[in-house]
Amino acid sequence: MPLAFLIPVFSFAACPLIILFQRWLPLRGAPLAILAIGGGFVVWALTTVSFLGAAPENPACAVSGITGALTCHFSTSWFEAGLPGVAATVDQAIHLDWGIIIDPLTVVLLGLITFVALGVQLYSLEYMKGDPRFGWYFAWQALFVAAMLTLALADNFLLLYIAWELVGLCSYLLIGFWFENPGPREAAKKAFVVTRIGDVGLLVGILLLWVNVGSFSMTDAFAAAASGELGSGVTTAAAILLLLGAMGKSAQFPFHVWLPDAMEGPTPVSALIHAATMVIAGVYLVARAYPIFAASPEAMMIVAIVGLITALGAATIALVSTDLKRILAYSTVSHLGLMMLSLGAFGWTAAVFHLMAHGFAKALLFLGAGSVMHGVGAHGDVDIRRVGGLRRAMPVTAVVFSIGALSLGGIPILSGFWSKDEILIAVEHNLPVIFIVLTMLTAFLSALYMARAMFVVFFGAEGEDSHHAHESPLLMTGVMSVLAVLAVGFGWIAFNWPGAFGGIGGFVFYDHAEKFHFNYVLGALSIILAVGAFVLAWLVYVRRSVSHEPWRVRFAGVLRVVERRYYVDEAYQWSIDRVVLTVSAALAFFDRAVVNDVAVNGPADVVRKAGVALRLHVTGHVYTYALAVALGVIGLAIFWWLRSV
């Protein structure tokens, strides 16, 4: 188990090796990245086995008094700064460790990341074939995964922040991978800058905790928060600041704008970003720092509200988008909102469960979308109005995509149904009634837009772009098929299976183990909504017996607002163009015209002009000086005369 640190290290090592030696390596070094993540997956499996088995006897492990979960720490000193020798004054120095934490949350997360990343990289072998920067692609992929794995393993806030920023960097590199085109270039910049704004909050939060706790260790911070030693004001402030960082990475309103644009990157990258890296970092942070959030009711309420607004708003946008990847992107935003909502509703297990279930399904859906693009030969956008009836040309893709859509839409017995159900229970139980009503609405919309995407693209009439479509190669369909199995069956780990395994709630839990329970009223409602949504979509888009045109006309105004995505992007653009750049230009002008030309050149000019003026007095003619002497003598004479009078 101490060797768990190797999980990211393999991939970290692969990145520079590929960059340096890609010219000489087979397939430009791509197998190296795959081997690295495969090795990570194996180490993860071994770690999990040893964690489940012999952990309690391990001196590095203990059952945490706060989370109630078995937690193991391994660390080694990294650096010290300030006055480390002066032991009495803790605030005069900082001590940093390379430290990893292994607990159920980390274990399940590492499993998701390594598994999905492995699948995505195998898929990319086929998808990225022939790209001039094939080697670079796999180098950045390796770094991306390594950073994300480190983020999940970090046991102190600084290491987490480092990994956090590296994840941001890699998303920048991968979203902007085709930087020759303005779209990816702008999208990459947007992703980095928007998440960086959130990161200011995260860093300030981390420093605030350090000032009040005296250490960057998460364990210390959580203990201080849980015991109330931190004070309610600081706890709430720290929670909100950490949440800002989480909102940036997890694309929560109003920081969600970067994620839909991030589809400009290669589609497998989107699969990775949306399922296993990047966006789940924010949800993970809130889940990891839960002792701080749980100690502040105000912060919990904010988490829930942010989650709900994001979930509902994004779902409405997904419903009216016409680009397949954009629909999936807003769907991710919406589901991340649901996870946040669940965390805010004390549904910790439900949030982590949904994170996993959504991860598998969303990876599958994006890879499916990539397969569609590959099949119809599209680059960039896939307008769902121009493709259709692809089930004949691409049968495997059609089946697996439909499974993903049904799962995420919340159709019973598939994974998404069980995890969504847990969230509904938590929301219903712990939050005011308005929350459950709106969550139900979100669930309905979620099913509706998934159904729309699935029916329009694969069923119904053939579109103009789908004539030459062909099925994708075996490697791509194979990866998708494996993910499809998980999208169907992963959710069944929720149950109290006979034997030692007490369901996911018996392993991944906060404070106390939870048994699987099912609320029949909520369950029935959610089944009716989900199935109803799929039936409705089938009637509208396949049988075309119901038309939505009258609705589109009647609510044209609302529709326009939603289609323009509530003008959030415009608001950002306006504030950058009109506020930031104006201020910057004004300041730059001030620097040149006032600070330099007046304050610096001014005195210089005065000296020069004084020199010019005074120079006239130095004529070099004897009579001028004689005159001056004479005038001086006369003056003095008058002075004395006046004094003597």
Add this chain to the structure above:
Amino acid sequence: MANFDQVSLLLLVLVPLAGAALAMFLPKDRPRDAWQFAIFVAAISFVLSVVVFLRYDYGAGGVQMVRSYDWIGQPVNITLHFGLNGIGAPLVLLNGIVLLGAVLISQTITRRTRDFFVLLLALGAGVFGVFVVRDLFFLFFFYELAVLPMYLLIGVWGSSTDFGTFLRTKEYGAMKLMLMLVAGSILIWVGILALYVASSQAGDPTFNIDKLAALQQDGAVSRLTQMWVFPFFALGFGVLAGLWPFHTWSPDGHVAAPTGVSMLHAGVLMKLGAFGIIQVGMILTPQGAEVWMPVLIGLGTVNVIYGAISALSQNDLKYVIGYSSVSHMGYVLMGIATLHPVGLAGAVLQMFSHGIMTALMFAMVGAIYERAHIRDSMILNGLIKRMGTTTFFFAIAGLASLGLPGLSGFIAEFMVFTGAFRTYLPLAVLGVIGAAITAVYILRLLARSFFGEGDPQWDHLTDASPVEKGVGAAFVLILIAVGVWPAPLLRVINTGVESALAVF
């Protein structure tokens, strides 16, 4: 090696100085010989600086490798007194690295090459001198030795640029730089004389830093004196550190300076100012420092934000980096002004980190300017196509500049924030925001000039030469090494911080 320690610091100054003197006798019309000779001298200096850094015993701390040479005895008392502390040691290393890099990159200087390297080596000797001398008279002497060659280096070998609405000639840049720095020197000299007078009133006239510090500890320098002397040091040295609002010499100086000079200018010269504030201002007039530090951290924060916002709307690559330096030196000033061990250590680490990072940026911009004869980021486009390696190195320097973890800048800035959080929380938050603004202008620059679809007019460009690639690769490795494993530098810096803060 004990014998070596006796003369190591003297050698550190003497080697480049002797190199400069010898270079004068090289034939005038053989630029390549002059370049190779300068590399030879700079390489020896580099090796010396590495050895000196490694020989500094961080377990013992304090001032080491002390050696004193009497110059003028009683009653004036001026001695050439060498000694190295934990703050000087990493900066000596920095100067060794940047000097060698700057000499290597100056392969492209073809006009009056010999004279160029004479001045460049003299400048390097002056910088080494400031970092290792423990006598205010000679500190001032070396300080001037480092500053004065800049005038000629920019005025003779620089370039003039027409920005449409205004013109920046190399003469203007050189003159402004010179006058502002000399004005700063006058303030410093007044401060030094004030301390000298105070020491002679105490019966022991001296310029020796350690003796003056001891006198101060004994209460021989009144609080009132310290209160009015400290601003002289803070402003005088501050001008060289790019302290707002006395920073304008710096971006204009960069725009006019040739590449190698820009590297030294931003890489080490600006550090002299910050080093002076610590070594002279803080240690000799601590009571004054305590009173004035809130003002200094305020100005430092202005530096950070003001520099970053100004950089945002610059189009010339050198202006962007020049204003970015103003912004980053703001972190150094903030860290110093916290008077907190972590903040101060962060400031010193930031000096090292920024020195490498900014020298790398200027080296790469120089490579671009050499080929495209233009630095306007609105006109340059898609450089990655033809100059892949250059772009790669510039991007890494840019990422270090925006505080990306894993590179040296992050650790340093993080430590400055940590110290500032303990002492001046609101300003620390502004500092963090400044780092976010940095991300905006660096990424805009990268997206605009380096990535992009490319412009056929730049298809003739060639990638960096082997020498440029070598320098770039070495600097990138240092950025990564310090970012991943800062302990070797920090344990030396920690001892320096301990002795600097012991006077408070």
